[in-house]
Each structure stands twice: as structure tokens, then as C-alpha cells.
Amino acid sequence: MVEKKTISRSLFEFKRVPLYGVEDDRRWKMMSPRYPSLLFHHELKSKRIKKIKSKTYHRLKNKDLKNSSLGALIDPEMAKEEAMRQEAKRVEERVTLKHKNTGKWAKRMLSRGLNVKYDGTKAAIAKQLQRNANLSRKMNSMRDGSSSDVRDDEEELRDSSDEDTPSRLIAKAKEKTLKALEDDELPNVVLMSLPFMARAIKKEKRGS
Known part of the structure; x- marks a missing residue:
């Protein structure tokens, strides 16, 4: 047992x-x-850990920054246009992703009628819509400005092609470069590296 x-x-x-x-x-x-x-x-x-970017990301980002700074030294106008394009792209992303009544919070407030019941919620939704309108206006003005710049450049090229000879075009390019140097728009290093400036310096040395 x-x-x-x-x-x-x-x-x-x-x-x-x-x-x-x-x-x-x-x-x-x-x-x-x-x-x-x-x-x-x-x-x-x-x-x-997911928020921390990888070494490859930082390397590519630094490379892009270096290229953009070098491009700004060589061609300031092109760098300015690229900056405007990037800004327009950022604004477009913000307009499409945020500041609309398509988010979860806004949908919930609208479905429950809380935007009518509470003044604070109504003001927040109105502010969100106003911000969306401002960003849309900014994006449209950027597009209009860039298209008008392109049209002006095309008209200038069309006018110059009718009456300007190659020698006159070269003289105009030299004039613009010297004016940019006087206005401190171009650095001296970049200007002196241009072929016609190097030839001019050589001629001055020979004459002296």
C-alpha cells in the first residue's frame, strides 16, 4: 500500500x-x-536601430553633398535650379502625404462629428486644410517660376541665334563671366581655370 x-x-x-x-x-x-x-x-x-541609418547611407549622402558643393562652384545657376527642384519635390511630398483630411485622426473626427461639437477640433482641421492650401500654392508658384525661366532662356537663345555670330557670343560670355566676378558670384579659382582666362593670363605675361 x-x-x-x-x-x-x-x-x-x-x-x-x-x-x-x-x-x-x-x-x-x-x-x-x-x-x-x-x-x-x-x-x-x-x-x-531601424531609425539609425547605415554606413552606406551616410557615405552616399556625403558623396551627394560633395558633388552638389562642387557643382555649385562650377555652375552656380545649375546648382540653384537643382535646389529649387529639390525644394519643389519636398513641398509636393508634404502636400501629398500630410495636411489633408485623409489621415486616421481627421477621418475619425469627421465620422464622429467631433469637428462640429468641439471648437478645438474644428480649428485644428481648419488649420490643417489651410496649411495644405499654402503648400499647394507654394508648389504651383515654384512650377510657374521654373517654367517662366525656361521660356525666358529659350527666347534669349532664339533671339541671339538670329543675329549673333560665334565671335559675338564668345565676347558676351566673357562679359557675363567678368560681371559675375565683379559681383562675387563666381570664385576666382573656377574663373582662372577657364580656358580663355588662362590664355589671357599667358598673353599678359608675354607682353610684360
């Missing part, structure tokens, strides 16, 4: 204890209250 009770008790303990061992079970019981907290901290850490 005693032997039968001992066997039944040992079977009961065997069913209660998991297969991976008593020590592991004790460790799991100690860890289980902390498990949600550890999981939460792990998720936060993974989000922080």
Missing part, C-alpha cells in the same frame, strides 16, 4: 514538472513577471 502511494505521488510530480528540468522551470517562474517588460524594451531597441 505504501509502495503504491509512493508510485502515484512520483507520477503526479512527474506530470507537474516540465520535461526540460526543475532548474529550468524555476528560472522560467522567476523570469515570467519580467517577460512583458523585456519584450517591450526589446521592441523599443529594435525601433531605435
